[in-house]
Amino acid sequence: MSIKSLNPQNDGLNIIWNDGSFEIFPWLWIRDHSENEKDLHPDSKQRQIDVFTETPQDSVIETVVDQNSKKVVVRWADLTESSVSFNLLKSMAKTSNPNAQALNNDTCWNYPSEIKTFPKMTYDEFMSDKGLKKWLMYIQENGFVLVSEAPASSEATKDLMERMAYVRNSIFGGFSVWDNKLDNPDDTAFTSLAIEPHTDGTYVHDAPGLQTLHCLKKDSVGGENQLVDGLAIAETMRKEYPESFRILSSINIPGRYIKTDTYLEAMRPLFRLNDKGKVIQVSFNNHDRAPFRLDNKMMSQFYEAYKIFHNLANNKSRQFEFMLEPGTVLTFDNWRVLHARASLTGYRQLCGGYHNREDFESRLRLI
Numbered sequence: 001m002s003i004k005s006l007n008p009q010n011d012g013l014n015i016i017w018n019d020g021s022f023e024i025f026p027w028l029w030i031r032d033h034s035e036n037e038k039d040l041h042p043d044s045k046q047r048q049i050d051v052f053t054e055t056p057q058d059s060v061i062e063t064v065v066d067q068n069s070k071k072v073v074v075r076w077a078d079l080t081e082s083s084v085s086f087n088l089l090k091s092m093a094k095t096s097n098p099n100a101q102a103l104n105n106d107t108c109w110n111y112p113s114e115i116k117t118f119p120k121m122t123y124d125e126f127m128s129d130k131g132l133k134k135w136l137m138y139i140q141e142n143g144f145v146l147v148s149e150a151p152a153s154s155e156a157t158k159d160l161m162e163r164m165a166y167v168r169n170s171i172f173g174g175f176s177v178w179d180n181k182l183d184n185p186d187d188t189a190f191t192s193l194a195i196e197p198h199t200d201g202t203y204v205h206d207a208p209g210l211q212t213l214h215c216l217k218k219d220s221v222g223g224e225n226q227l228v229d230g231l232a233i234a235e236t237m238r239k240e241y242p243e244s245f246r247i248l249s250s251i252n253i254p255g256r257y258i259k260t261d262t263y264l265e266a267m268r269p270l271f272r273l274n275d276k277g278k279v280i281q282v283s284f285n286n287h288d289r290a291p292f293r294l295d296n297k298m299m300s301q302f303y304e305a306y307k308i309f310h311n312l313a314n315n316k317s318r319q320f321e322f323m324l325e326p327g328t329v330l331t332f333d334n335w336r337v338l339h340a341r342a343s344l345t346g347y348r349q350l351c352g353g354y355h356n357r358e359d360f361e362s363r364l365r366l367i
């Protein structure tokens, strides 16, 4: 879309696009968003202009479309100039983006058979030029990816993770290697017990974005992993149980993590929505749910809604089940996909860690 003409008006600059549509950008907005070197630092891209401390400049003497530089220039009565690029104007043509930060519900899967392209690639493919892009796209589309034929070493797994971004630190450390025979495990994840479908970090304000797991050594029976698309459950509940969906989108559920020297607690709705009602995050961990109470009627409605989600997540037909084996690295979107594990006997050694959500989003923007 390109600019056909400009029509300065009292309340702002009316920009007429070549398809005949138009959009009025207020004068103050244009001055505040000016991309001139003095207004927006060319390297840091940080705003230098401060429209809140200067004398308001709403008197315009000229507006120009610069087709060569693809920008609109506004000359103000005090002889200063502001300029905004076509790209910025185009990206701001709508006052809010309905998909802002939303998960991609075009490709959510209710059953593993609904996964269109199974998200699996080899380690060599991942390490190739276009490998990271494919890996990121698999996660964005399906909520997870498997990288096979990887060296069964913590170094190779760490290299894989750091190709995406730095590994996030947490109470469990950064990149870690652990087994199921710890004397004092900090979490059920470090034992042989079964774990219900859940997302990690319901007790921190900013839950981990991606989680990577790689089984390095295995001399065990059982311990199958399951993945469930929480986004698909959200969209199913939105249609089939709208009142329960509303309750789970609005009631803050606390999560907690208590150890000798740590007491974490945070709260958020099970379904976090953006201002257009699209799902940004699914957050569910029945094991880590902290005590909380609503009035009795609301508490009963909450239990009913939570049970519907719980039962859908525990429905085997919704779960993609597989065994973590040495040489296959699993990464999943912890803001969308729930993970679970069957109990096991024997010995397993695993390694892995977390990435922040914003670093995953940053990579996606750059590809």
Ligand SMILES: [Fe+2]
Binding pocket: 189, 198, 199, 200, 339
């Ligand atoms: Fe977990």
